[in-house]
Structures are given as structure tokens and as C-alpha cells.
Amino acid sequence: xxxxxxxxxxxxxxxxxxxxxxxxxxxxxxxxxxxxxxxxxxxxxxxxxxxxxxxxxxxxxxxxxxxxxxxxxxxxxxxxxxxxxxxxxxxxxxxxxxxxxxxxxxxxxxxxxxxxxxxxxxxxxxxxxxxxxxxxxxxxxxxxxxxxxxxxxxxxxxxxxxxxxxxxxxxxxxxxxxxxxxxxxxxxxxxxxxxxxxxxxxxxxxxxxxxxxxxxxxxxxxxxxxxxxxxxxxxxxxxxxxxxxxxxxxxxxxxxxxxxxxxxxxxxxxxxxxxxxxxxxxxxxxxxxxxxxxxxxxxxxxxxxxxxxxxxxxxxxxxxxxxxxxxxx
Amino acid sequence: xxxxxxxxxxxxxxxxxxxxxxxxxxxxxxxxxxxxxxxxxxxxxxxxxxxxxxxxxxxxxxxxxxxxxxxxxxxxxxxxxxxxxxxxxxxxxxxxxxxxxxxxxxxxxxxxxxxxxxxxxxxxxxxxxxxxxxxxxxxxxxxxxxxxxxxxxxxxxxxxxxxxxxxxxxxxxxxxxxxxxxxxxxxxxxxxxxxxxxxxxxxxxxxxxxxxxxxxxxxxxxxxxxxxxxxxxxxxxxxxxxxxxxxxxxxxxxxxxxxxxxxxxxxxxxxxxxxxxxxxxxxxxxxxxxxxxxxxxxxxxxxxxxxxxxxxxxxxxxxxxxxxxxxxx
Numbered sequence: 264x265x266x267x268x269x270x271x272x273x274x275x276x277x278x279x280x281x282x283x284x285x286x287x288x289x290x291x292x293x294x295x296x297x298x299x300x301x302x303x304x305x306x307x308x309x310x311x312x313x314x315x316x317x318x319x320x321x322x323x324x325x326x327x328x329x330x331x332x333x334x335x336x337x338x339x340x341x342x343x344x345x346x347x348x349x350x351x352x353x354x355x356x357x358x359x360x361x362x363x364x365x366x367x368x369x370x371x372x373x374x375x376x377x378x379x380x381x382x383x384x385x386x387x388x389x390x391x392x393x394x395x396x397x398x399x400x401x402x403x404x405x406x407x408x409x410x411x412x413x414x415x416x417x418x419x420x421x422x423x424x425x426x427x428x429x430x431x432x433x434x435x436x437x438x439x440x441x442x443x444x445x446x447x448x449x450x451x452x453x454x455x456x457x458x459x460x461x462x463x464x465x466x467x468x469x470x471x472x473x474x475x476x477x478x479x480x481x482x483x484x485x486x487x488x489x490x491x492x493x494x495x496x497x498x499x500x501x502x503x504x505x506x507x508x509x510x511x512x513x514x515x516x517x518x519x520x521x522x523x524x525x526x527x528x529x530x531x532x533x534x535x536x537x538x539x540x541x542x543x544x545x546x547x548x549x550x551x552x553x554x555x556x557x558x559x560x561x562x563x564x565x566x567x568x569x570x571x572x573x574x575x576x577x578x579x580x581x582x583x584x585x586x587x588x589x590x591x592x
Numbered sequence: 593x594x595x596x597x598x599x600x601x602x603x604x605x606x607x608x609x610x611x612x613x614x615x616x617x618x619x620x621x622x623x624x625x626x627x628x629x630x631x632x633x634x635x636x637x638x639x640x641x642x643x644x645x646x647x648x649x650x651x652x653x654x655x656x657x658x659x660x661x662x663x664x665x666x667x668x669x670x671x672x673x674x675x676x677x678x679x680x681x682x683x684x685x686x687x688x689x690x691x692x693x694x695x696x697x698x699x700x701x702x703x704x705x706x707x708x709x710x711x712x713x714x715x716x717x718x719x720x721x722x723x724x725x726x727x728x729x730x731x732x733x734x735x736x737x738x739x740x741x742x743x744x745x746x747x748x749x750x751x752x753x754x755x756x757x758x759x760x761x762x763x764x765x766x767x768x769x770x771x772x773x774x775x776x777x778x779x780x781x782x783x784x785x786x787x788x789x790x791x792x793x794x795x796x797x798x799x800x801x802x803x804x805x806x807x808x809x810x811x812x813x814x815x816x817x818x819x820x821x822x823x824x825x826x827x828x829x830x831x832x833x834x835x836x837x838x839x840x841x842x843x844x845x846x847x848x849x850x851x852x853x854x855x856x857x858x859x860x861x862x863x864x865x866x867x868x869x870x871x872x873x874x875x876x877x878x879x880x881x882x883x884x885x886x887x888x889x890x891x892x893x894x895x896x897x898x899x900x901x902x903x904x905x906x907x908x909x910x911x912x913x914x915x916x917x918x919x920x921x
Contacts, residue, residue: 299749
């Protein structure tokens with residue numbers, strides 16, 4: 264659905280701010296607790312947290328993270344789920360979220376209602392109260408920004424650092440083709456898997472794959488090491504080649520390093536018992552950077568994951584890129 | 593400073609995402625702790641919180657919350673301060689902030705650097721670590737969204753509800769003329785005052801004035817009551833009439849209800865000892881709505897504070913409104 268309309272009576276401007284906020288509260292329903300624990304005061308009031316806390320923020324932007332082919336309820340769901348994926352990547356569980364909207368007055372009321380209803384369904388499913396927000400106009404476009412507060416689910420928080428040379432590299436699910444397949448809005452954030460991984464002592468570091476393995480894996484790679492990938496085992500979505508699996512991005516899968524001394528088969532058996540329906544693949548390991556490379560070895564530098572702004576150097580390129588949904592996120 | 597440039601080499605697109613994020617970390621300096629406590633991992637890790645917590649989000653948008661006449665460092669400062677004002681309005685103190693940017697590739701690097709440096713100075717001043725964020729492109733415009741996490745500073749959190757008929761109404765500082773005077777970006781959020789008010793048992797409810805007293809006061813007014821204002825005592829900024837004081841908005845002052853049984857003079861004397869340089873004015877009281885109104889009484893309904901989208905019903909009006917900076921926030 265196209266989010267904009269030229270009919271004033273069908274636009275958010277027809278309501279004005281006060282009535283729009285009242286509508287938003289109705290659309291969110293039980294996903295938003297009453298003030299001061301939810302929308303309606305200067306801040307939302309949250310209970311104390313005994314665990315260490317996690318905080319992350321990500322937006323969805325029209326023409327960047329979604330286009331007119333994506334249903335607005337899926338856009339609302341995606342906004343929350345991409346933040347939940349960041350939380351999963353630290354072994355966390357959600358506590359509360361706030362959402363800020365910057366929208367052109369021409370945004371369709373029907374679009375916005377479906378967006379919020381999709382967000383509310385997802386918030387209830389993952390037990391994330393939407394506790395506050397802000398609505399403001401901007402001259403054009405549509406930006407929805409969600410900030411997610413969570414807490415560490417277990418005794419340990421997993422970060423991107425901690426992997427060592429000799430560690431094995433694992434990834435969940437399959438990679439590539441996220442946009443064409445609709446995975447970019449249909450994915451289920453790997454919260455249970457992330458919390459489970461944080462409880463396994465052999466797991467040394469964890470992140471989610473959102474910009475493509477080629478761009479994200481270097482963040483997990485320890486100093487003085489390089490990732491030696493087994494291209495044959497790279498789990499690819501149907502119809503995707505190695506390049507797509509490495510570069511497409513928006514996979515929202517978990518990528519982690521397992522201590523080389525951990526018994527891999529035992530670990531994988533435990534995984535299958537915990538998550539019989541979630542594929543887990545060992546895709547390679549970290550080796551010393553100085554170690555000679557096999558002639559047919561994959562060079563990650565030859566591939567580029569998604570990078571905001573990268574292809575936008577110059578106005579013409581920028582305009583071309585705008586039309587090409589999915590190359591910027 | 594105009595935030596956009598047609599020279600690609602002077603724009604954020606010249607850097608690309610990875611180098612831009614590295615620059616942002618440099619610009620923030622000590623205002624941003626190292627990962628995983630700051631920028632650099634999937635989430636920021638924060639310590640547990642023993643107190644109840646507070647969460648709020650507010651953006652600054654080009655053409656809405658600032659125009660080219662406002663220096664970019666003041667825009668960065670304003671973004672944090674308007675969120676701090678919301679925290680002050682609950683009697684809270686800040687814990688951490690995250691910031692999400694949606695920007696056109698044509699945004700000037702020099703503008704963005706000054707914006708972040710202004711944000712960093714303000715963050716250090718108010719001891720708010722900037723722990724994370726996101727940078728994404730949007731086809732046009734510039735939206736910066738800050739989410740602020742805080743905690744209740746004392747034993748009590750003050751909300752907008754709790755006032756009763758008979759309570760006196762107080763406001764800090766002076767009202768009106770915020771845009772013309774530059775107050776909208778120069779104001780100091782009333783954190784110390786908010787925390788002090790939360791410790792006074794006579795104070796029943798508290799909020800900040802951001803959309804203008806005429807729009808904000810009804811939120812503090814108890815059911816079955818109306819606000820009887822003493823127009824003569826309304827603290828107005830130099831050059832402002834009553835309408836400007838009631839409607840201009842962006843005052844970022846504190847508005848609260850004091851139990852009618854509290855000895856007002858003692859209360860005001862205590863205030864003067866605590867805040868000798870912050871004006872405090874009793875502007876009226878809440879009376880029963882059924883009580884006859886004096887012929888010359890102020891009717892708040894005759895005045896309208898700022899409301900997003902209100903004047904934007906229809907494209908022509910919207911375009912006219914875009915040009916008129918300050919009528920939308």
C-alpha cells in the first residue's frame with residue numbers, strides 16, 4: 264500500500280495531533296498499558312531492573328526499509344522485530360519500547376492504522392509493552408523509529424568481542440534473498456536461540472546478521488585472525504548464490520563463535536534438542552591471519568554487505584539508489 | 593547553517609556509513625563510553641536500576657523544530673534538552689540516551705559534526721552517556737530522534753494526574769516568545785527543580801510546558817474542575833502578550849499543582865532558598881467546573897497551543913505551514 268494520499272480527508276492531517284494520539288492508543292490496545300506506565304505522561308514509568316539492561320534503536324523508513332509492496336501491518340511488525348533481533352544478538356529479553364513518528368501530513372490514516380495494528384500484534388506476541396512515543400510532522404516522507412529496552416536474560420551478556428583464533432563460526436537459518444522472498448519482514452527474531460546461546464559456556468561471541476555476512480562477520484573476527492569459510496556449507500536460501508548469501512543482508516540470523524575446544528557434535532545435538540526446527544550450520548573457523556590462504560579460499564573483502572550512504576555519493580547516484588528499494592537500509 | 597549541500601565531497605555520502613559512524617564516535621568523544629556500554633555492539637549494556645525507571649523519546653526535525661537560523665550545535669543541544677525537560681517533569685534524573693538519524697545523503701558533514709559536538713557538550717554537562725544509535729538514509733530531510741532513559745530521583749514520581757479542586761497552579765520562569773528569543777534552544781531543562789518538587793509533599797502533579805500553557809494545562813486539570821487563571825500574574829517574556837504566553841509553546845518550564853492546604857508563603861520561601869534565580873509564580877487555581885465564571889475570566893478554550901498536523905489539513909495549507917517555522921513542533 265502506498266502510504267501517502269492527496270485526499271486531505273483520508274490523511275493524518277484530517278485528525279490533528281490530539282485525536283491522532285487518541286487513535287494510536289486505540290490501535291495499540293492492550294499492547295500499550297495505561298499512563299504513567301504507558302502513553303500519556305511526559306515519560307513512561309517502568310519498574311526497576313535487577314539485571315543488566317540492554318538498549319537499542321532502529322527505524323523503518325519509506326523507500327529504504329520498505330516500499331509500497333509491503334503491507335503496512337508488516338512494516339509495523341518489522342520495526343519491532345528488527346530491534347528484537349538486536350536484543351537476541353546479546354542474549355536479551357524485551358522489557359518495553361517507545362516509538363517516534365516523523366510523518367508527512369499526507370500519510371494515509373488507513374496506512375497508519377494498519378501499521379500500528381501490525382505493531383500491536385507483534386508487541387503482544389513478544390510481550391513488549393509499547394509505553395510511549397511521539398508524533399511529529401516532517402515536510403515529506405515517513406520515518407518510524409523504535410527504541411527497545413531489554414534486560415540480560417541469563418547470567419551472561421554476549422557481545423561481538425570475545426572470539427579467538429581456532430573458534431568455529433556458526434550461523435542460524437539460511438542467508439540471502441531476504442527482500443525477494445519477503446523474509447525481511449516475515450522473519451522471527453531469534454530471541455529464544457540468543458538466550459540459549461548465552462547460557463552455553465562454549466559460545467564466545469554473538470551478533471545478528473543484518474547487513475550481510477560479508478560486512479558483519481569482520482565485527483566478530485578477533486584481531487590477528489581471519490575467517491576461513493567453507494563455501495560449500497554456507498546455508499543459502501533457495502535460488503541464492505554465494506554472493507547473495509554473503510551480501511544481500513536483512514537476514515536477521517544469529518552468527519556466533521564457538522570455542523574450538525568445545526565438542527561440536529555434542530553442541531549441535533543439544534541445539535537440535537532445543538530448537539529442532541532451526542537450522543544451525545558451522546560455516547568455518549577463525550584462523551591466524553598470517554596463515555597461507557588456499558588458492559580457492561573465499562576472500563570476504565571481494566564481497567560487500569549493505570552499507571548506508573555508500574552508493575549515494577552524488578545526487579544522481581542517490582536518486583537512482585532511491586528507486587532501487589533494498590539497497591539501502 | 594543550511595544542513596544540505598549539492599557538493600558531494602562535502603556531504604555525509606562522501607564518507608559512507610562505516611566511516612561516518614567512526615566520525616560520530618570521535619565527535620561524541622567522552623560523551624560516549626566504549627562498547628558494549630556505548631556505540632559498537634547490537635545493543636548498549638546498562639547497569640541494573642534499583643529505582644523505578646523513566647523512558648521518553650523526542651525528535652528534532654529540519655523545518656519543524658529548527659531552521660537554518662539555528663546553529664547546528666544548538667540543534668544537537670536542543671535534541672537532548674527537550675528530552676531532559678520531559679524527565680524533569682517527572683522528577684527524574686538521566687541514565688543514558690540513544691540517538692537515531694534519518695538523513696538525506698546531501699546533509700553537510702560540517703553540519704553533522706557541529707550537531708554531534710553540541711550534543712556531546714550538553715551530554716557531558718548533564719551527565720548523560722550517549723550509549724548507542726543508528727544512522728540511515730532517507731530520500732530527503734533530516735530527522736534526529738533521541739530516546740532518554742532515566743530513573744526516579746527520589747522516593748516519588750510525579751505524574752500529570754493527582755491535582756484536585758482547590759489546588760494552586762504554579763509555573764516556573766516566563767512564558768511566550770520562545771522562538772523569537774532563541775529560548776527554544778537556549779533553555780536549561782529544569783532537572784534540579786523537578787527533583788526538588790518531587791520531594792515536596794504538597795506538590796500533587798507536575799508536567800512541562802512544551803506546547804503552550806493553553807494546550808498543556810488541561811492535562812493537569814482534574815475531572816470536574818477548571819483552571820481559574822490570574823491573567824495579571826501570568827509571567828510573560830518581555831514583549832509577549834497574554835496570547836503569546838499561552839500559545840507560543842516551547843517554553844520548557846515546569847507547571848505543577850500545589851495542595852490548597854499547603855502554606856503558599858512557606859513553600860515559596862523554600863523555593864527561593866533552593867532556586868534563588870528561578871522565578872516561580874502562582875498563576876491561579878483549580879475550581880469546580882460548575883462554579884460561575886467571572887465576566888472577565890480567561891477562557892483557555894479561546895486559545896490554542898501548538899498542535900502537530902492541526903493546520904495541515906490540505907496540501908496548500910501544509911505547504912504554507914512548512915514555510916512558517918515554529919508553527920509545528
